Amino acid sequence: MSDPAFLTPFLEKAANLLGPRGLTTDAGLMEAWLTDWRGRYTGSAIAMAAPASTEEVAALMKLAAAYRVPIVPQGGNSGMAGGATPDATGTALLLSMRRMDRIRSLDPDAGQVVCEAGVILQHLHDAAETARMRFPLTLGGKGSATIGGLVSTNAGGTQVLRHGTMRAQVLGLEAVLATGEVLDTLTPLKKDNRGFDLKQLLIGSEGTLGIVTAATLRLLPAATGRVTAWAGLPSITAARSLLRHVERDMGEALEGFEVVPAHCLDSVLAHLPAARAPLGGRHEWNALVECVSASADSTALYERLEASLAGALDEALLEDAVIAANERQAEDFWLLRDSISAAERALGPAMQHDISVPVERMPEFILAASPLIEEAFPGTRAVAFGHLGDGNVHFHVLAPPGAVPGTWEEAEGKAVSARVYDLVTQWGGSISAEHGIGQMKVAELARLHDPVALALMTSIKQALDPHGLLNPGKLVIPDPAAACT
Template identity: 45%
Template sequence: MSTDTAQFLEGLAARIGAAQVLREGDLSAWTVDWRRRWPGRALAVARPGTTEEVAAVMRLCAEHRVAVVPQGGNTGLVGASVPDASGTQLLLSLRRLDRVRAIDPANLTMTVEAGCVLQAAQQAAEASGLWLPLSLASEGSCTVGGNLATNAGGTQVLRHGNARELCLGLEVVTPAGEIWDGLSGLRKDNTGYDLRHLYIGSEGTLGVITAAVMKLQPQPAATRTALAACDSLEACVALLRLARGQAGDALTGFEVIGRHALSLVARHFPQIPQPLPACAWTVLMELSDSEGEAHAQGLLEALLARALSAGTIQDAAVAQSLAQSRAMWQLRESVSAAQSAEGLNIKHDIGLPVSAIPEFVARTDAALRTRWPGVRPVTFGHLGDGNLHYNVQAPEGEDPKRFLAEQEDAVNTLVHDAVQAHRGTISAEHGIGRLKRDELQRRKSPVALALMRSIKQALDPEGRMNPDRMLPAD
């Protein structure tokens, strides 16, 4: 170990306590991402307990020119939250900053630290009779700071937006170790550049989010779920438009599952009831209501009746109990596990204008099948947000591993070319990190990339914040 490294580690221990600087034993919980695609090695794992300690660590890193990888719950899917293999990067875990600092019911806001697990933040809001409308599969282990650093999406985006739209203010520690207290609970504030939105979604490459003010909502009085059968994606889009017109803001969920995706659920999870006969596209709709059960039920039934008589849907089933409603969501949420059980596939987290989705799927399905006869697209996702998980499975009988090894790049190119032609995005909710860093260089406009590099250079001139993620290191 060099003298400088030894001094750095001593300095760390002096600032946050030796017990919070980890170097020995199994550190894989911090150094390996949960899909185990990017096993890394850290100079050390530092676990500060307060914003001031984070700032002290960052000042020390600036002094010693140490690169920093901030981490929340380490549930990211793109390799942005783990150190590289060099052993020179400090893994800065925010998990000990886990307090809910304040809840302000009259202002409908909560101030929460970055390391607070999302579910704990949800529960704190609930204990005050309120609702934090951010919900995703990893909510039991992801953190609010990570949700903001990656602008997480999830199941409530249709009405409440992404993590970005739920955040009113931030506290951030800069690469130089200064604290920006931007913990504003204001809905309107026109006093200069919006620094908040620059840090949100920046994947730890500009600074360290240590706390945030999140918007809350009153709890809905009732929630109602239904499944509907459509014979085309055009019909699904028409149903979405009808539902928005009829139910307005009460429409809080609009998910779609393609026939093949649903058949995988039937094959691997036969115990989950499928209340509708097989159809081309199954829509899951959710209404949330401020008035009550009866009103929500009436609204949903009127909407479905109208869609049936217009021929927009072929069939429908309304959940009659909470258990039935949960089973419907389980259908939707089991698609991922069902496709894993079926074998590896090539995943795409794409976003498109809703209006472009039917044409995109028709053309891209056809192009894939022409090039790889028998190939099976597994198509499902958040149709209301324009976000599809458009995954591509090897033809029946072909070895999925070999198909991936040989064809993944070509499949990605075909799919992302089609996305670009329809003015879509190659990453709707998962981010860039290391997984899509090089693809972003190919897909984003040179002007946008140049602007991004200017901003990176301005706020992290030494390139020490999560280097080589999102943008390639120079």
Template identity: 65%
Template sequence: MSTKDTFLSGAAQLLGERGFTTDADMISPWLTDWRGRFTGRALGMASPADTQQVAALVRLCGDHGVPIVPQGGNSGMSGGATPDKTGDAIVLSLRRMDKVRRFDVDARQITCDAGMILQTLHEAVEGENLRFPLTLGGKGSATIGGLISTNAGGTQVLRHGSMRSQVLGIEAVMADGTVFDSLRPLKKDNRGFDLKQLLIGSEGTLGIVTAATLRLLPALADRAVLWAGLADIRDARKLLLHAERVAGDALEGFEVMPRHSLDAVLTHSANARAPLQDAHPWNALIELTADASGADALPALAQQLLESAFEQDLVADATIARNEAQAEAFWMLRDEIAPAERALGPAMQHDISVPVADMADFVADAVPKVESAFPGHTAVAFGHLGDGNVHFHVLAPQDATPGEWEESEGKTISAFVHDQVTAWKGSISAEHGIGQLKRDELARLADPAQLAIMRQVKQALDPRGLLNPGKLVPLETGAEPL
């Protein structure tokens, strides 16, 4: 029996029929990333039921030199959960591990498996009048482990921070099969390095997150959602500063989108309706929230924000959602931008950040530069202005050939965009991770000291390079894969 056959037999015996398959039809849906940019092959797909099975599988893979590609909901944007084309690796799906392990309502903490879907987590805590303060458009498929591994952001980072801020403890299986258990939350702990923070955002290259303890907040008693039409992206920055002064901690979300993005959603989604009668070059979506202690004052606060914005000529037009259904309709317009633009054809999508104070000026500067350098292309920026993070997309001309354009002119465009971001002292990855999509660009643009430290940490924790090879950590020039 070959080494490959020995491994496959051992994996099947360890995990059983539900836990391991080599059936091509069952594996196929998980071999292409959400954007359709990367498609790989796999030796098999493992779906362990618990942490002990994950640890045993990792040891088995180590014995046979089999690479592991951890995968949550397969909804990532950078190809970080897609295997390469060799077919040597297994896909490790954590979707069967979706249980609540511990729920401390009084402490406002929950411990759950890494495979739990974000929307399921939201629903689980709502019954106890609590909430998990992170959400995003892909909440119906994104898993807790995937969100941790990419340090996901979403639409509430302005007030509550990214996934890193929500994680109180982590359990992970390391490259040698040992289990790192740091689930117990401690308010203070100065016993050296905070290893859980090292694993957050590491995209499965240092360890496989199997569970987490997360912080919760009191449920919202009310919210006010406002939509504003603006003449310029810089007006959005002024409105943001005004909203922060007027609303303070009640300001939970501040999203911007250009007319192009809104028009794309209105065309793509049959149920979408424009919030304002007239079209505007830019739009801002603002959310104010309150728990029970501040709910009574929220409507007046929203009205005060709107009226004072008009008085100071900060908006061209604006409205407040009349009810929860309309509030959800406003947010749907924001959440549907990515699928609406995908329906328009190929695009190079950049998840970038610059200092918050500079973001409006960056967008105003970079959009015309890109469109001038690449005639026939359309540059759009939308997203979390209050976090200094926008999704900067460059859409291909209508006659572009999908697949070919991305690998030719698309790569040149991305390098151009990333050069602009770097010149503004920003980051080429704000919340989607590096994956395989941006690994080479990270190698080109990152500080040499940062790259050296990343490589040293990877070598120390995964010396054989079996955990998610080819992702996040750039190889040194001329180096062979670990």
């Protein structure tokens, strides 16, 4: 922990290092960045630094190490687990990476782009598009999420089925370590067997092992064809079979496969007065299927998907289906999917869980878990939807009618979440599919995660950050008994 007597000389040296644009202690300027965007966590900081270069980050980290000042790195402050919010002690320095927002290079021929940590995802999409390429990862927060944050949390999104999470997009990495040294693996090598994969260790480590300052990311040729369909299904088990069926027919063109239960669609249609159901009749489950290609055009994709869905109809894997006739209709389909959270929120208090189970067990889990929760907590309603292709379930539990917003979440809501995490652990799944651990799930991780894996993480944290200066209180808590310095 920082000794207050050190703070003044530390801040003076940091101010000299970073200049007037690079450091502030102004409470008004810092305020917006000390609360996470969902408003769940509020912290305090001795100052907010905004370095302009990797060299400045490295020098600042050296200074922080000398004065034992903890560092909380922050990108767009749009994380879902409080991972970029300092604690309330006010001893940490908030490190904004937003000034480092340069795209250092973009090479369409090599399919590579080198982004600094503060580049906003939408800006990367725009730059890729200008070069007739695309970056194959996107998510709701693209207008604020930064590359550094996306790398540090191993972000997911709706294209993971085909393209993988952020882990799969990162070809090279630059990071400042707890010592202030710079690990530079920005030059991508497709084959490199010189020992441990340090890059993969840093990805998803939520700033607890190093501060990501830049990344080399892969780019793909821009899509030339896209087709989107909505299917009505008799059951979640049929959805799983339909996924396999379409995968077989469409190969690597299959990019999205989202499932929506009937009552979710009902809530959305009630919530969006202008929206209408894509299909006539009510179907227990719905699937949103999207195929994208960089070599075939939309007409060719349409014909292939049409044939595939006709085959699925013959095999009774679906009851009805419609392929979007144009971009507008495709967007309408996606709007239904993307409005579920808002529609559920409008129904009253709810606990939302970002969990995953093995892909092939997902239908079984959804069928089993929902009644268990509803029985254990009478009056609640469990709603599961999400990325069937990834085993990623968005598992929402709605409070009983009449529950008091704000109160229910803190009392019964917490017990509901603990029970959901118990269940998903029993099923061999993960209590965090996409959003990470941050400060929100750090206690649950300690309670439920494999003790062998936890001990390994603690050892690595201890080895790489023995003084616990990198994003303290997040993800992994060092074991003071294990420290040897």
